[in-house]
Amino acid sequence: MNIVIFGAPGSGKGTQSEMLIERYGLHHISTGEVLRDHIARKTPVGQIAKTYINQGQLIPDSLMIKILEDIIDHEPKAKDGVILDGFPRTVPQADALKRFFERRGQELHHVIGLEVPEGELIDRMIKRGMQTGRADDNIETIKNRLNVYHQSTTPLRDYYIKEGKYRAIKGSGTVEKIFADIAKAIDAAE
Ligand code: AMP
Numbered sequence: 001m002n003i004v005i006f007g008a009p010g011s012g013k014g015t016q017s018e019m020l021i022e023r024y025g026l027h028h029i030s031t032g033e034v035l036r037d038h039i040a041r042k043t044p045v046g047q048i049a050k051t052y053i054n055q056g057q058l059i060p061d062s063l064m065i066k067i068l069e070d071i072i073d074h075e076p077k078a079k080d081g082v083i084l085d086g087f088p089r090t091v092p093q094a095d096a097l098k099r100f101f102e103r104r105g106q107e108l109h110h111v112i113g114l115e116v117p118e119g120e121l122i123d124r125m126i127k128r129g130m131q132t133g134r135a136d137d138n139i140e141t142i143k144n145r146l147n148v149y150h151q152s153t154t155p156l157r158d159y160y161i162k163e164g165k166y167r168a169i170k171g172s173g174t175v176e177k178i179f180a181d182i183a184k185a186i187d188a189a190e
Contacts, residue, residue: 001026001081004111006114006156006166010124012116012171013114014030016114020083023183027078029082031085034067035053035059055144058148058152065092084097089149111165112169113160113166121146169185
């Protein structure tokens with residue numbers, strides 16, 4: 001089973017992914033974490049990624065698609081199913097993902113859309129920034145990230161509704177209740 005966990009920055013994608021991995025035995029790929037790791041290791045990709053991430057902008061599609069495909073191609077565990085967290089974020093990325101799965105004889109089964117009111121997203125990211133020191137969790141970058149999300153990423157909601165893959169989940173409340181709703185949506189669609 002292949003899943004995309006979808007939602008605005010701060011919507012809880014990472015937290016819910018951790019729980020999904022355990023329950024469904026999926027391999028977790030967070031493109032944000034992959035890029036932060038490149039930055040920490042000071043790789044050429046990290047150098048490029050840093051300027052975009054610090055401004056709250058998206059890494060160019062062609063580079064991001066190549067990074068994602070390389071990871072999946074080189075990860076044997078990905079054969080049994082992945083949970084993609086933070087990818088796709090644009091329509092070209094979603095199209096590329098569709099073609100990529102087709103080439104591998106696989107498909108995307110569910111897009112879990114975590115829906116959280118904007119004010120709550122900002123509060124969560126500010127709190128996370130204070131707790132973890134994550135560089136892009138500051139108010140100026142958060143505003144840019146939310147703008148980019150509304151402009152480039154929200155069209156994917158309709159994209160996946162049309163494909164019959166979108167499962168809307170209320171993303172506020174306790175972590176456990178949100179997870180229970182996700183599991184129910186997945187199990188009901190199986
Ligand atoms: P995240 O941890 O998912 O919030 O991602 C942090 C940052 O990494 C984003 O604000 C983007 O700059 C970059 N990023 C992560 N995933 C993608 C993607 N699929 N496409 C473009 N940029 C991405």
